[in-house]
Amino acid sequence: MALLDLTNVRAGYGTGPDILADVSLEIEEGRTYCIIGPNGAGKSTLLKTISGVIPPREGEIVFDGVSIGALRPDQILSEGVCFVPQDRTLFPEMTVRENLVMGAYLVRDRKLIDERTQFVFDLFPQLAERSSQMAQTMSGGEQQMLAMARALMIKPRLMMIDEPSLGLAPQISDTIFGTIGRLATDLGITVLLIEQNVKKGIEVSDWVFVLDLGSKRFEGPADTILDDPRIRDLYLGKLAGATQKGGEGTE
Numbered sequence: 001m002a003l004l005d006l007t008n009v010r011a012g013y014g015t016g017p018d019i020l021a022d023v024s025l026e027i028e029e030g031r032t033y034c035i036i037g038p039n040g041a042g043k044s045t046l047l048k049t050i051s052g053v054i055p056p057r058e059g060e061i062v063f064d065g066v067s068i069g070a071l072r073p074d075q076i077l078s079e080g081v082c083f084v085p086q087d088r089t090l091f092p093e094m095t096v097r098e099n100l101v102m103g104a105y106l107v108r109d110r111k112l113i114d115e116r117t118q119f120v121f122d123l124f125p126q127l128a129e130r131s132s133q134m135a136q137t138m139s140g141g142e143q144q145m146l147a148m149a150r151a152l153m154i155k156p157r158l159m160m161i162d163e164p165s166l167g168l169a170p171q172i173s174d175t176i177f178g179t180i181g182r183l184a185t186d187l188g189i190t191v192l193l194i195e196q197n198v199k200k201g202i203e204v205s206d207w208v209f210v211l212d213l214g215s216k217r218f219e220g221p222a223d224t225i226l227d228d229p230r231i232r233d234l235y236l237g238k239l240a241g242a243t244q245k246g247g248e249g250t251e
Ligand SMILES: Nc1ncnc2c1ncn2[C@@H]1O[C@H](COP(=O)(O)OP(=O)(O)OP(=O)(O)O)[C@@H](O)[C@H]1O
Pocket: 013, 016, 019, 037, 038, 039, 040, 041, 042, 043, 044, 045, 046
């Protein structure tokens, strides 16, 4: 059985048009998945729908055998599904440690919170050095690490991360991708990632979904997807052009 199973999901904002037309996909436990697709394809909307930020208008979302489509975001979080959004949304005037404790608000046990804090500090040593620093004074890369660390405080089974390398220098992106690569292999956490830096995103993933105009257009194994001329011509050229214009490059 798949860990996460979406069947014919349709979703949109308020009374507006459908953004996700009819999305079906399956995610197996312990693997890393990357969603690619042009700007406005509905990639972030898909993760917002799975995490309960917007409710699906139609279709089924099943996580580990539990139908989560009608649940609230906090209920979905307590099922073990966490979401690190594109804008990272930290508590700016709280310290690194306080942000982590907030991330563990579902965990009541003080000792467990201390254990988890130590665990994420081991994973992100740079955060340990800055445990008393206010979040808003940290660099973009450190803020991305903190956003991921805070999500890890609930010990998620599925971690969804929206564009972790956005606006970051290549070296710090590499550190972030290094950690993302270890989530599944070392910690057994299933990862669903959105990444504009297609090459990097694919490198750390096992499987790739291509989304366009609110529908899944294609999917396949990460190690061969770039050999497919349809992906190359239709999406990769377009994406590479878009990212280069944004100044981030594709390397
Ligand atoms: N809060 C919102 N209210 C109304 N429409 C929205 C909202 N957020 C996104 N949209 C619309 O949904 C569509 C898909 O947006 P989405 O953010 O999911 O795309 P994306 O694939 O993540 O793009 P990008 O690569 O630019 O992040 C867009 O047309 C966008 O204008």
